Amino acid sequence: xxxxxxxxxxxxxxxxxxxxxxxxxxxxxxxxxxxxxxxxxxxxxxxxxxxxxxxxxxxxxxxxxxxxxxxxxxxxxxxxxxxxxxxxxxxxxxxxxxxxxxxxxxxxxxxxxxxxxxxxxxxxxxxxxxxxxxxxxxxxxxxxxxxxxxxxxxxxxxxxxxxxxxxxxxxxxxxxxxxxxxxxxxxxxxxxxxxxxxxxxxxxxxxxxxxxxxxxxxxxxxxxxxxxxxxxxxxxxxxxxxxxxxxxxxxxxxxxxxxxxxxxxxxxxxxxxxxxxxxxxxxxxxxxxxxxxxxxxxxxxxxxxxxxxxxxxxxxxxxxxxxxxxxxxxxxxxxxxxxxx
Amino acid sequence: xxxxxxxxxxxxxxxxxxxxxxxxxxxxxxxxxxxxxxxxxxxxxxxxxxxxxxxxxxxxxxxxxxxxxxxxxxxxxxxxxxxxxxxxxxxxxxxxxxxxxxxxxxxxxxxxxxxxxxxxxxxxxxxxxxxxxxxxxxxxxxxxxxxxxxxxxxxxxxxxxxxxxxxxxxxxxxxxxxxxxxxxxxxxxxxxxxxxxxxxxxxxxxxxxxxxxxxxxxxxxxxxxxxxxxxxxxxxxxxxxxxxxxxxxxxxxxxxxxxxxxxxxxxxxxxxxxxxxxxxxxxxxxxxxxxxxxxxxxxxxxxxxxxxxxxxxxxxxxxxxxxx
Numbered sequence: 001x002x003x004x005x006x007x008x009x010x011x012x013x014x015x016x017x018x019x020x021x022x023x024x025x026x027x028x029x030x031x032x033x034x035x036x037x038x039x040x041x042x043x044x045x046x047x048x049x050x051x052x053x054x055x056x057x058x059x060x061x062x063x064x065x066x067x068x069x070x071x072x073x074x075x076x077x078x079x080x081x082x083x084x085x086x087x088x089x090x091x092x093x094x095x096x097x098x099x100x101x102x103x104x105x106x107x108x109x110x111x112x113x114x115x116x117x118x119x120x121x122x123x124x125x126x127x128x129x130x131x132x133x134x135x136x137x138x139x140x141x142x143x144x145x146x147x148x149x150x151x152x153x154x155x156x157x158x159x160x161x162x163x164x165x166x167x168x169x170x171x172x173x174x175x176x177x178x179x180x181x182x183x184x185x186x187x188x189x190x191x192x193x194x195x196x197x198x199x200x201x202x203x204x205x206x207x208x209x210x211x212x213x214x215x216x217x218x219x220x221x222x223x224x225x226x227x228x229x230x231x232x233x234x235x236x237x238x239x240x241x242x243x244x245x246x247x248x249x250x251x252x253x254x255x256x257x258x259x260x261x262x263x264x265x266x267x268x269x270x271x272x273x274x275x276x277x278x279x280x281x282x283x284x285x286x287x288x289x290x291x292x293x294x295x296x297x298x299x300x301x302x303x304x305x306x307x308x309x310x311x312x313x314x315x316x317x318x319x320x321x322x323x324x325x326x327x328x329x330x331x332x333x334x335x336x337x338x339x340x341x
Numbered sequence: 342x343x344x345x346x347x348x349x350x351x352x353x354x355x356x357x358x359x360x361x362x363x364x365x366x367x368x369x370x371x372x373x374x375x376x377x378x379x380x381x382x383x384x385x386x387x388x389x390x391x392x393x394x395x396x397x398x399x400x401x402x403x404x405x406x407x408x409x410x411x412x413x414x415x416x417x418x419x420x421x422x423x424x425x426x427x428x429x430x431x432x433x434x435x436x437x438x439x440x441x442x443x444x445x446x447x448x449x450x451x452x453x454x455x456x457x458x459x460x461x462x463x464x465x466x467x468x469x470x471x472x473x474x475x476x477x478x479x480x481x482x483x484x485x486x487x488x489x490x491x492x493x494x495x496x497x498x499x500x501x502x503x504x505x506x507x508x509x510x511x512x513x514x515x516x517x518x519x520x521x522x523x524x525x526x527x528x529x530x531x532x533x534x535x536x537x538x539x540x541x542x543x544x545x546x547x548x549x550x551x552x553x554x555x556x557x558x559x560x561x562x563x564x565x566x567x568x569x570x571x572x573x574x575x576x577x578x579x580x581x582x583x584x585x586x587x588x589x590x591x592x593x594x595x596x597x598x599x600x601x602x603x604x605x606x607x608x609x610x611x612x613x614x615x616x617x618x619x620x621x622x623x624x625x626x627x628x629x630x631x632x633x634x635x636x637x638x639x640x641x642x643x644x645x646x647x648x649x650x651x652x653x654x655x656x657x658x659x660x661x662x663x664x665x
Binding site: 028029031048051052061132133136200203204205206233236237238239240242243244252254256265267268269270273274275278320321322325326327328330331334 | 402456478579
């Protein structure tokens, strides 16, 4: 383990950000944190989490997939991708770091999504351990340790030092790039901080969230539950929960008419929207109850049933904070769990 | 007040005067309240709540609720009553199927607003006089209630209910709380500065449509932007100005009908002060056509849908941010 004096944080960011794009959580004009391209003088936010998750960097809200250009009787097919450059994401929390594992299972499974794959290969994820969890945090329900985040390299920060440790080859490279600033040591301080964070985490109100029974075996009783109508009653059908979610991965592919051709793009979709998965024959989920059910069944039942029991949620708490009507996966899980036990 | 409302709701359900009750339901924490339709005394007992966190405007839910058959009791705060009236005026709510019970409001806050003030790890919130005592994972904290209010409540236009069948508690007055102060500030900017301000704010939009979906003035059965066949439906912005344009167009669409309830800004996950766009239109309408408050009544004709000889001529309208 290496450590760097906290007053050298600016120098650390500069050492990394000078060579390649570096993104850190910084406050925007409204006072909320978001990943922002580092530049000299940009201050790192102390916020626990960003409003938008870190998935944006690997699975952006919109991206162009292919261009078709028509010239007479010829159609030219153009790959709009430019060479992906290496970049560093610094300050990713444990929940978001785990979300990449979930997204990988979707996009890196055969057939591999090369757009996503390229970004994953070129991105280095440097995580930052949490010290002050919020009441909306429930990453521990998914076996995530907020005090020991995953990623290519891990950072713990206290009032005096940043402590760094590499977990992958990309992490080694990151540590190498800040070698001049670092010295050895810090194990004891990190251990103390971890114990304290875990102690607070255990006291959070959602620490005991029990997901027993949310699996493929209990699919039918959950699917047919009468609770869905009640739970979705006040849902506005907006896409807030799905757009701030680090694991929501549904997308739509559409064509944009450029006048002399077509620009085929991919964009985030939301199961909350009325045209979600609409096909030539129509829409398989005609009401908000069905669309609402889809979101939670996907995360709590379908995804784990197809992925060795891994849930499609990391407990970051963004949907708990941001839903306009305060309906969320925790309320749904608690209500439905009464039916499967 | 919660106890009085609960008794009233149970009494009206029991007597058969209403079949359902539209109110607010308690959540996991002290602040995460969800709008809810209660059908029985047991359901009410189990979850009905009315406190300083019931900011959701319930009026829009009545578009559907008033068409489900039977009668629904709706608890409405003063600002919800303006939306209710406006929806009556637009023939969206079936009036005879709703029993409106007006309830007082001292301003509503929410978890996000408290967190923006630096409160972390909220475990419980108690009211002591004019203060909140907030129990957190990191110790107790006391905050004056008035310091915990969002902008829309600090500049509240009215504590008076413009419609009700029954009223609980003391009726309030219309207020002059300087709700156009921030609009004045925007107007004082030069055009480039103002353009930069709105570009900065609106460019954070993630097009989740929460503002549109919560808005009582946005009550189209199907929004043009959700209509595949409209030619403008897109889930992705064609350029960096599209989301900006969406909000400007939406503000025009609701101009003269927006009651200034502020729900758009409350629900925006990106904290875009959308209500200021609408307020600018309200101020302009007041200036050009005389004072008008949407939702104040159900019969008057709105300035933008009513031609009079004294109407403002286009030539006096300001152009490009400068006087023509």
